[in-house]
Amino acid sequence: MKTLKTVAIALFVFALTSNVNAQDANNPWVVGFGINAVDFNTNSDFKSQFKDLTEIKDWNTIPSVSRISVEKYLEKGFTLQVAGALNKIETLMVEGDSDFLYYALDANVKYDLNTLVGETAWFDPYVFIGGGYVAVDDQGEGMLNVGLGFNTWFNDNLGLNFQTGVKKGFSQNVATHVQHSIGLVIKFGGTDTDGDGVYDKFDACPEVVGLEQFNGCPDADGDGVKDSDDACPEVAGLVAMNGCPDADGDGIADKDDMCPDEKGTKGNKGCPDTDGDGTFDKDDKCSDVAGPTANAGCPWPDTDGDSILDKDDKCPTVAGIASEGGCPEVITNEAKMGMDTFAEAILFTLESANFQRGVRKDLDGMLAIINEFPQANFAIRGYTDVSGSVSGNLKLSNSRANAVKDYLVKNGIDAARLTVAGFGQESPTASNKTRAGRIQNRRVEVKVTN
Missing domain, CATH: 2.40.160.20 (Porin)
Structure with missing residues (x-):
């Protein structure tokens, strides 16, 4: 006992x-x-x-x-x-x-x-x-x-x-x-299907050999992150990176890092941008000087020194002005104003394409300006007053524009520099209810086209 x-x-x-x-x-x-x-x-x-x-x-x-x-x-x-x-x-x-x-x-x-x-x-x-x-x-x-x-x-x-x-x-x-x-x-008699020492009841991965600390689930790369939570299960990485490596230590997992061997920033997808121009160093041909991505990170050239970049300069080897797309000025503003002044004096007799008395001296003034700027081209636009029919006025306006063109060509201007169009009684510049207004509407305008 x-x-x-x-x-x-x-x-x-x-x-x-x-x-x-x-x-x-x-x-x-x-x-x-x-x-x-x-x-x-x-x-x-x-x-x-x-x-x-x-x-x-x-x-x-x-x-x-x-x-x-x-x-x-x-x-x-x-x-x-x-x-x-x-x-x-x-x-x-x-x-x-x-x-x-x-x-x-x-x-x-x-x-x-x-x-x-x-x-x-x-x-x-x-x-x-x-x-x-x-x-x-x-x-x-x-x-x-x-x-x-x-x-x-x-x-x-x-x-x-x-x-x-x-x-x-x-x-x-x-x-x-x-x-x-x-x-x-x-x-x-416990059941352990995968033989990893973790019984099926407690095994979160009962058919795959795993580790006890991960409830029977595997960690194939041995980085301390189980495969189901590991964004890179076949490559050892960091817990902070969800199991993925970060070779350059910039805090961006290699799988998301466009430059895995160089420290970069998250905003640049892991790549460096030394000059801060938005072009990553690996693609930047001028990594120490800021330049646009469209030009491989280099500044755009300005060959003619007119402050208009070659990419925007229609005349990259000849200094020009911005209003002309980098090309030299084809006609001055003063000349344009002179053309407008002469054009206002080119009037026609009622219901005809004949010039009024004294118009030829204004045509000659216009001719002198056109000859002074041989690079400029011009559009000649004819108009009428409201007298007559709409269709007749349209035909008449075209005849008046051609009358001006014919005069200029006859006096040495290349016809290729001139375009002609008639607009009939459209766009009056004065009232058609008065005789003076109708006289002003029987006109031709000459405008620079380039």
């Missing part, structure tokens, strides 16, 4: 002080080997019964493995337990008052109390109910089993079990009694 007490206390203390792991349903099978003690309680009152149960002097046991159990986890905290026990009864009331063998075969359903409060841990208390058959001496009968117990797990597979329960019969063949047991239990 002292041996049983010493073993029980030692195993219980060891279990409480061990760093153990949680019990889980991945190991559905448990086998147990231990000893059992049987106490036949023959007292009638509750106080005497309780006192008798707490005294081990009348417990019956044998100094060898005397109880074997097999358990199968079901679900939701329930476990089926089948156990067989052998004992020798030498004490009923006092030691030595009996001498017969005791056999028991039980089937119990256990319920893990940790299920009520959360995940099953290293300490698993439970209650059970079931039935069995007990034989003592030449008598035997079926009995109801009710009790409680606990498992304490030293590691994922090995633990200590203690169980106690009352066995009550339905006839008088075997008296009501209490059976205690203590022993080692071994759980096994």
